[in-house]
Amino acid sequence: MARRKHDPDPLSRRERQIMDIVFRRGTATIRDVLADLPDPPSYSAVRALVGILEDKGHLQHRVDGPTYVYSPTQRPERARASALAHVVNTFFGGSATDAVAALLDLEGRELSVDELDELGALIEQARKEGR
Amino acid sequence: MHLDASALVIWIGSLELVGAQIFLVAIVLDACLRRRSAAVRRGIWALAFAVALVLPLTRLALPASDLGLSPAVAVSLLALWATGALLLLVRLLRGHLLARQRLARSVPVAAALWLEDLAGRPGVELRLSDETDTPLTVGVLRPVILVPRRMLDVPASERRALLAHELAHVARADCLLLLAGAVVRALYWISPLPWWALRSLRARAEDAADDAALRTGIRSSSYAAQLVALARKRLGRACPAPAAGLRDRVGAILDVHRVRSREPRWSVTVLVGAAALIATTVTACEARSAPEPADAAPMHHAAQHR
Numbered sequence: 400m401a402r403r404k405h406d407p408d409p410l411s412r413r414e415r416q417i418m419d420i421v422f423r424r425g426t427a428t429i430r431d432v433l434a435d436l437p438d439p440p441s442y443s444a445v446r447a448l449v450g451i452l453e454d455k456g457h458l459q460h461r462v463d464g465p466t467y468v469y470s471p472t473q474r475p476e477r478a479r480a481s482a483l484a485h486v487v488n489t490f491f492g493g494s495a496t497d498a499v500a501a502l503l504d505l506e507g508r509e510l511s512v513d514e515l516d517e518l519g520a521l522i523e524q525a526r527k528e529g530r
Numbered sequence: 531m532h533l534d535a536s537a538l539v540i541w542i543g544s545l546e547l548v549g550a551q552i553f554l555v556a557i558v559l560d561a562c563l564r565r566r567s568a569a570v571r572r573g574i575w576a577l578a579f580a581v582a583l584v585l586p587l588t589r590l591a592l593p594a595s596d597l598g599l600s601p602a603v604a605v606s607l608l609a610l611w612a613t614g615a616l617l618l619l620v621r622l623l624r625g626h627l628l629a630r631q632r633l634a635r636s637v638p639v640a641a642a643l644w645l646e647d648l649a650g651r652p653g654v655e656l657r658l659s660d661e662t663d664t665p666l667t668v669g670v671l672r673p674v675i676l677v678p679r680r681m682l683d684v685p686a687s688e689r690r691a692l693l694a695h696e697l698a699h700v701a702r703a704d705c706l707l708l709l710a711g712a713v714v715r716a717l718y719w720i721s722p723l724p725w726w727a728l729r730s731l732r733a734r735a736e737d738a739a740d741d742a743a744l745r746t747g748i749r750s751s752s753y754a755a756q757l758v759a760l761a762r763k764r765l766g767r768a769c770p771a772p773a774a775g776l777r778d779r780v781g782a783i784l785d786v787h788r789v790r791s792r793e794p795r796w797s798v799t800v801l802v803g804a805a806a807l808i809a810t811t812v813t814a815c816e817a818r819s820a821p822e823p824a825d826a827a828p829m830h831h832a833a834q835h836r
Contacts, residue, residue, distance in 0.1 A: 497712045498625035500699040500735065501666040502692065503760050503776070510761055510776060518758050518780050525784045526751040 410457070413440070413448055418457060418471065426470045438511055535604035540595045542611055546720050548589075548812065549582050553723035560730065567791040568737030568782070575731040576707055576796070580805030581812075582714045582724070588806075588813040611720065618716035622709075629668045632661050632676070641682055647693050654700055658682065664760055665692050667699040670706045684756075691743040691753050698742035703798055704735045733775050737782055741790040744783065754783045 410418065413436075420435045421427045429446050433439050449469060452458045460467040556578035560571050599607075636657040639645065648656055659676045668674050675696040684692070699705065711728045718724040743753055761776055782788060796804075 497622045497708070498629040498705075499666045499668050500696075500704045500708060500739070501662075501664050502695060503664040503757060514777065515758055515762050518754075518777060521780060521784060522751050522754045522758065525754070526749075530750050530784060530786060 410452075410455075414452055414457075417445070417448055417452060421458065421469055421471050426468050428466050428468055432469075440511055444512070535601055535608055536597065536599040537595065539599060539604045539607045540597055541589070541592075542608070544595075545586060545589060546718055548585060548816070549714075549718040550721045550723050552578055552581050552585070552812075553721075553727045556727060557723075557730075560734075565789065567789040567793070568734050568741055569792055569795075572702070572731065572734035572738045573796060575727060575734055576801060577804060577808075578727060579707070579711045579714050579731065580801050581808045582718060583710055584802070584805045584809040585813070586717070588809045592813065592817055614719045615716045618719055619713070622712045622716065626709075632659060633657065633668055633674055635659070635661060636674075636676055639677060639682075643686070644677070644682070644689065644693070647690055648697075651697060651700075654697065663763060665696055667696045667705055670703075670709060673700045673705060675700070687746070687748045687752065688756055690746045691748040691756070694746045695739040695743040698739040699735065702735070702738070702795065704739075706798065707735070708732065733778070736775075736779065738792075740779060740783055741788075742792065744790060745792070750783050750786075754780045757783075 416436055417432055420432050424431060424435075427435075429442065429449060432449065433442060433445050436445065439445065449458060453460065453469070456472055458469045459472050460469045462468075556574055559574050563571055563574065636659040639656040639658050644656055648654065653672070655672070655674045657674055657676055658679050660679050662676055662678050663680070665678065665681065666676050668676060675693070677692075681692070708728075708731070711731050715724045715728050740753070744750055757776065758780065
């Protein structure tokens with residue numbers, strides 16, 4: 400299904416963090432976003448998320464030499480209105496967890512690649528010990 | 531006939547206060563019993579939520595109080611409480627409708643190996659879904675285990691562990707318990723304690739189900755690796771990889787000293803009976819210790835006769 404420009408899809412927590420950074424800076428490169436993100440994922444993960452935001456119509460880019468420089472496509476006031484919609488959607492979007500018992504939690508804090516790698520190392524240690 | 535808004539505000543306020551105390555007691559008990567099995571700790575939270583659910587009924591017999599709040603203030607406070615409760619109940623209803631829709635779009639599992647492992651568990655249905663990336667249990671009266679299609683061909687040890695995990699949820703009626711927990715949170719939402727308590731209940735229910743999975747004989751490192759692999763797959767799709775508590779769960783799974791007994795297994799009847807007894811006792815003690823106001827009428831009579 401082709402993505403629509405200015406798609407009113409709610410943004411994920413990471414996507415919202417990236418938009419906040421771009422709004423604050425006015426324009427930003429991937430490295431700028433990586434520098435400002437709390438507990439950042441990898442460069443390629445941020446690039447993928449920025450690409451998704453561009454597909455959704457929230458960001459646009461211009462080429463500056465070898466670098467893409469991103470800027471928001473809408474003014475902050477309009478973004479604030481969609482932020483309220485995001486809060487509402489997040490509140491009701493998490494309703495799926497109330498109705499099921501899932502093997503892996505369906506909502507909550509995201510785990511970074513580094514945290515998952517740490518868990519992987521713990522598990523590997525346990526495997527070597529015969530557990 | 532009209533409801534006395536001021537008396538109702540006091541009634542709800544005192545209910546919230548007593549509810550908070552019940553959850554505080556549960557927090558302390560859970561901390562004291564942290565070396566016991568997850569099943570025991572889940573039982574503590576289950577009992578706390580059952581007491582909180584029954585408590586409003588027992589408190590209807592308490593004499594109505596009145597602090598003389600102005601009607602405007604009383605109605606505003608009532609509206610605030612009712613709005614929060616209603617939003618949470620709507621959220622709960624929406625969640626159940628989404629779960630039913632997901633069930634409706636699933637198909638029965640036909641794979642012989644899965645059905646063989648499920649044999650001997652009447653009343654449990656196994657269905658395949660393209661809309662979930664993690665196995666989950668849905669349904670209160672007729673539980674269904676939804677299996678992601680991509681997990682159909684997992685190795686036998688993982689298949690048995692996953693089924694054991696979900697069947698543990700079914701055996702303990704965790705979906706019913708979580709439904710009751712969500713209703714209690716909606717009633718007592720003003721305090722942060724029921725929010726904390728519901729997270730704790732979920733976590734202990736998952737730990738107890740993990741213990742059931744480990745009792746199938748799967749190596750703890752293999753089972754933990756399965757959970758982490760699931761979380762990694764979500765991250766790879768640039769979607770949020772929500773796995774709150776996964777670190778704690780992996781630590782618990784790999785802990786060789788952990789007690790993993792399956793007891794207690796209280797039936798719903800026993801749980802509700804115990805909760806009714808505790809709630810009645812708490813209310814009776816409160817009624818005995820409260821000073822008797824002049825011409826006091828029970829809460830439900832105050833609503834009828836004022």
